[in-house]
Amino acid sequence: MNIHQIDSQQLNNKQTPFYYYDLQLLNETIASVKRAADRRGFHVHYALKANFNKRIVKHIQSAGFGADCVSGNEVQFAIDNGFPASQITFAGAGKSDAEIRTALQHKIFAFNVESIQELEVINELAGESGVTAHVSLRINPNVDAHTHHYITTGLDENKFGVPNSELEQAAAVLRNCAHIQLLGLHFHVGSQITDMNVFKSLCVKVNEWKNWFEERGTQIKVLNVGGGLGVDYHQPDEQPIADFEAYFEVFDKFLERESYQEVHFELGRALVAQCGTLVSRVLYTKSGVKTNFLVLDAGMTELMRPALYQAYHKIEKIGALPDSTPINYDVVGPICESSDCFGKNVSLPSAQRGDLIAIRTAGAYGEVMASGYNLRNEIRYVYSDEIGHS
Ligand code: LLP
Numbered sequence: 001m002n003i004h005q006i007d008s009q010q011l012n013n014k015q016t017p018f019y020y021y022d023l024q025l026l027n028e029t030i031a032s033v034k035r036a037a038d039r040r041g042f043h044v045h046y047a048l049k050a051n052f053n054k055r056i057v058k059h060i061q062s063a064g065f066g067a068d069c070v071s072g073n074e075v076q077f078a079i080d081n082g083f084p085a086s087q088i089t090f091a092g093a094g095k096s097d098a099e100i101r102t103a104l105q106h107k108i109f110a111f112n113v114e115s116i117q118e119l120e121v122i123n124e125l126a127g128e129s130g131v132t133a134h135v136s137l138r139i140n141p142n143v144d145a146h147t148h149h150y151i152t153t154g155l156d157e158n159k160f161g162v163p164n165s166e167l168e169q170a171a172a173v174l175r176n177c178a179h180i181q182l183l184g185l186h187f188h189v190g191s192q193i194t195d196m197n198v199f200k201s202l203c204v205k206v207n208e209w210k211n212w213f214e215e216r217g218t219q220i221k222v223l224n225v226g227g228g229l230g231v232d233y234h235q236p237d238e239q240p241i242a243d244f245e246a247y248f249e250v251f252d253k254f255l256e257r258e259s260y261q262e263v264h265f266e267l268g269r270a271l272v273a274q275c276g277t278l279v280s281r282v283l284y285t286k287s288g289v290k291t292n293f294l295v296l297d298a299g300m301t302e303l304m305r306p307a308l309y310q311a312y313h314k315i316e317k318i319g320a321l322p323d324s325t326p327i328n329y330d331v332v333g334p335i336c337e338s339s340d341c342f343g344k345n346v347s348l349p350s351a352q353r354g355d356l357i358a359i360r361t362a363g364a365y366g367e368v369m370a371s372g373y374n375l376r377n378e379i380r381y382v383y384s385d386e387i388g389h390s
Helices: 008-012 023-038 054-062 072-080 097-106 116-129 164-176 196-215 244-254 269-275 305-309
Strands: 018-021 043-047 066-069 088-090 110-113 133-140 180-186 222-224 262-267 276-287 292-296 315-317 326-332 341-349 356-359 380-383
Touching: 008 356, 023 043, 023 054, 023 244, 023 269, 043 054, 054 269, 066 072, 072 088, 072 097, 088 097, 097 116, 110 116, 110 180, 110 222, 116 133, 116 164, 116 180, 133 164, 164 196, 180 196, 196 244, 262 269, 269 276, 305 341, 315 341
Parallel strands: 018 380, 043 066, 043 262, 066 088, 088 110, 110 133, 133 180, 180 222, 222 262, 292 326
Antiparallel strands: 018 276, 276 292, 276 356, 315 356, 326 341
């Protein structure tokens, strides 16, 4: 149930702020990804970092997706929440020895390895434990994702992956790592990518690097192309489910894969962004010298994306009458930072103390990035099936 279909009285009774999760939309999104991926024999790992709220994760795990983890704790969480170790990948430029040991102990599907030194450390730790580590080598393909520079990961200047210039050396090190088996190659060029040409350029690079290895006699079984598919933050109701068909079709068409090669994806945002809404209450209305402020009871501590990336989230008044006259507001939070602002000059129906405000498309990188700064309360959440129909 979409946030606007709920009887506002029911929401009014809830203590704010909270994340509202529309489980029906989540399930429809999961079904849509599954259909498009299964049709092509593609493997999808859910990027847990986007949202590890337990019920959200349960729905995704039950659909049979794997898990893409970026810390030892995420690996452990994935195991504890029912993901088979054989479907868990572990990425990250700075895996600690303890985290590597956790993943080795669980015999995960693959480490996505980000540097030559990391290969050597994994080899050593695997040797100590008497196991073989399966790895995919993360290559930095130098593909511009044309997204916010903080969430671009595949350019030469980014810290992720092994640069082209070091591949020769990486291949040589791999040949000497007795406790490592190279499964495949890993790429991830960034997040919130809406231009399918970026993925097409990625495919061209994947083909090149796969051939490079195979020409040198190393068979590449897994082509892991990462995640990054974007969602529509501006019109969450018009296109609530990303176009997974179009996305997977690019890879189907442009990746040159052999019959023995599997294609793996690590999608986060596109699975969960639209099912989450941050619901907050107006604490105060205030006329500044140049603008009107709506001061909410949620701030950057509950949803950090606007403060961190100047990210746009659609802001709406819940239960607004259709003929209300719009006013331009700066919608801000209570935190003592000027960057604690959800939107400037937002046109909204006139609002008063106590009114509810919806901040949309907050299901990905929302709740998980909440912080305790200012000793704020722990974030609450409400699922759609806990609320009656209007
Ligand atoms: N794989 C790797 C190696 C990643 O680093 C990421 C995201 C993903 C997969 C999932 O990407 P997605 O499908 O969700 O785009 N906090 C930022 C996003 C950071 C993304 C980090 N890496 C935000 O709020 O926009």
